[in-house]
Amino acid sequence: MPRPVEKLVSLTINGNEVQAPAGMMLADAALKYGDVEIPVFCYDAKIGPPVGACRMCLVEIEGIPKMQAGCSVAVTDGMVVHTDTPTVKAAQEAVLEFILINHPLDCPVCDKGGECPLQDNAFGWGGGLSRFVEPKRHFEKPLALSPLIAIDRERCILCYRCVRFSQEVSEDDQLVLEERGADTFVTTFDGHPYVAPFSGNITEFCPVGALTSRPYRFRARPWDIEQAGSVCTLCPAQCNVSFSVRDERVLRVLSREHDGVDDGWLCDKGRFAYQAIHVDARITEPMMRDGGELRPVTWDLAIETAAKLLSHAGANTGALVGGETTNEEGVLLAHLMREALGSNDLDSRPGGALEIELLRALSAPTLQASVPDLQYAHAVLVLDCEPVDDAPILDLRLRKGVRHHGVKLLIGSSRPSALDERAAHSARFAPGCGEAFAAALSAELAGQPSASLAAAAGADADDVGALAAQLREAGDEVVILWGERLTAGPRGNEGARALLNLAEQLGLDGRDGGGLLEIPSGTNSRGLREVGVLPNASIGLADAPTAGRDSQQIGEALADGDLSAVILLHSDPLLDQPSSALWQRALGKASAVIAHAAFLTPAVLEHANVVFPAESYAEKEGTVVHPDSRVQRLRRSISRQGETRAEWALLAELAARLGSDPKALTCSMVSARMFEQVPFYAGLSLDLLGGVGIRWSEREAAASFPSAPAAPFTLDAPPAAASPNGLLRLGSFRSIWASPEVEASPALAFLHPRQRVEISPADAARLGINHGENVTVASNGDFVEGLAHIRTSAPDGTVFLQTAIPGDSAALLEGPLVEVKRS
């Protein structure tokens, strides 16, 4: 449903005339437009419509004999409201006295103390005395609701917020209230721990200290800490966060609500993986390989050695850049490679380059949808990605759109999606056949024959037809949320063309409220491309003077000895690149591997000659670009741990030693220069970005985005999906928990995934595999082990494995067909 049109009504609050949008709840309108606070407990606009569970918000409205709940009454024209009469005061005092009847006097030992809405409301609106002398209710406490959350049931005021979050926001349906009356308590429906990708939000959302974070337990009081606003760079969703810092340590991560990015929620990775900043496993000093083992060395020695190795390799150096790199680091790395070393072999896209023209067409400002568009569009097509794994917070946005705004959710993916049950229609296709699927869909929309394309995609023609019919009927505003996977690999260009044709077919170019939204593989992939960390583009997506090798070719060239050195900037090719075998060979052959890393991931541990400690995201400064083109600013929140140094400075220093000084004295100098050099960033500055960032595609300077060829393109026939023939098709995915930060965080380590082999019940029965058994997946002599996971929704003839986990990663196998058997 398109965005509601705002219509103003005027009402009177405590004698003052106030204008507010019709339909807004009185409690919100009073605070926002009338500067009158109506105390609330259970209500918050971001969980959706009110339930009126706590009665804290009672107000008098003229013409209505009884007091009304201010959170549940929408403002109307001519309404006259009183929030400060003796009646209201008496009601507020009575409600607070009632709520406090069973509330223990725990404030000194309660983690919420000092930032507790119950304390604030009791202080601001309470009577100060209680007449209740009888015993209070008692529960066993404190208990672990999950390894991450502690629950203290005595403190619960039964406001329903946590239960509603679980049932209506994250829709994991795990939390419930059991029993009745004074015996009511919060629990999971089956008594198992509450483990879900977004569970941590309830610790921030509970208005009392009933649900608290276990990693933060008793760490600090609000007055012991400072809040430092920055951006989470653990995934492309780039949620706005606020670090609680005490003694130069991050103790907790809270949401810094931003409607255009995260809607005020965080996933558990973003909320708890801060622990990885302060673990011993983190690399905090430079290291060099000495007798086969990495040993700490001084900075001088490390820089000197790295410079020597690089100047020796010269133009025979390649560079892989990971998604956590900031734009500034990207600019400096490109300078180091292109100016100082004379090499164009740098890439930030895993699996191979895309034609620069197509990349421009896909990033064109007129074609970009924004995150809030997901919530208000007529229809959203999720294409070849899994939001909850790839950019978790968008999963919540899509659910909100479906639940509250009538968005029609359509899914086209290989692996069953967590969103399937909310979708109007889901279609499956064979892994890696996104190109054929998109082509089939646009053919169907255009009324052309699509059966052969659907067959090539390994999809059901009726499914494609149904999806197309839904899309056609939905309305104009359509957002396609697509995964980078669609345009990666050897047929990436064809995938991009098919996607652009589909967008053209739907008329998305220049449409308000619709467009394309990519979920890239790395956090800052979009920014890195825009500042020219690509083999075929220089800064501002301009043509590179000479095209270099892409990531796949860098691997091949290293293996063949054409390149001799490689820089791994926050990138571990054994985890991030599609083929481990190639990169094992490549890194084995390379004479110099220079890594910037925070953890000893496989490639660093086995192959790096020089390792520089990478800054964590709380220590970094610079800018990143959200997939919807919002340029956001990272701010340094804590001092760098150990011997860690600023990486932009290190890259500048290396370039200077190699004979081309980028003359970067501060990071903001690099930012300023970048804003000048990228034509479509023109006029931006760090000050302008401030705390909320700016979507460059909405500014005037976006007009200077390089022009791109217009769709439709003619497509060559996509290759047909491999037919299983007794074997199984190999599909891969990267779990939300597959990251070194999760593995290193003590509180999250229990979630760090082991390989699991997802197959359908029919295949499992055919192969005689039981759920939870050890199985081996093999192809061409390589094999991977994992636990069998039988999923009823998994398509027959396909097996799904995880990538980016050390050891048994799917990247070890060569597709498209694999053999699965019991080990």
Added chain:
Amino acid sequence: MAWDPDKDVIEVIRGPQKAGGAGGLYRAFGETLRGLKTTFGQLRMGVDTIQYPEEKIPVYPRFRGRHQLHRFEDTGLEKCVGCSLCAAACPSDCIRVVAAENTPENRVSAGERYAAVYEINLSRCIFCGYCEIACPFDAITMGHEYELSDANRSDLIFTKEMLLAEPLERTPLRAEGE
């Protein structure tokens, strides 16, 4: 206009400008005698020196000296639960509390949490007593000890152990009506 330092000099008058003959002589001599009268008058009153540090002035019961942390007499557990309220109340920001959780094996205080670190920087403390007022458990009180000088600033950061220990020498208390 530039500031001219010479213009800012204010003349200070330190006494009569002129000695002034006999009147002046009287002023100098007579006033000295008047002063000496006070001096000799005091002689009559005897010696009133207190031989500090051998002798100490007794303090009033409400005297706010160096803080003390307390334990429960029966269980020996610390009264402080590490709630940090004292640190919040402290106007000179000289209390540092880092809390931790009690476990059955390691029970330090009576509540769920205890102060793993409790430090008062006495070189910044102004002995206002707000911390004592803020404490919900009477875990911290202002003691009577006032001999706090030290040769090293960092030695003035009192740790939990120092604050829990009985002061070595007790300051005498002023008796009723004294």
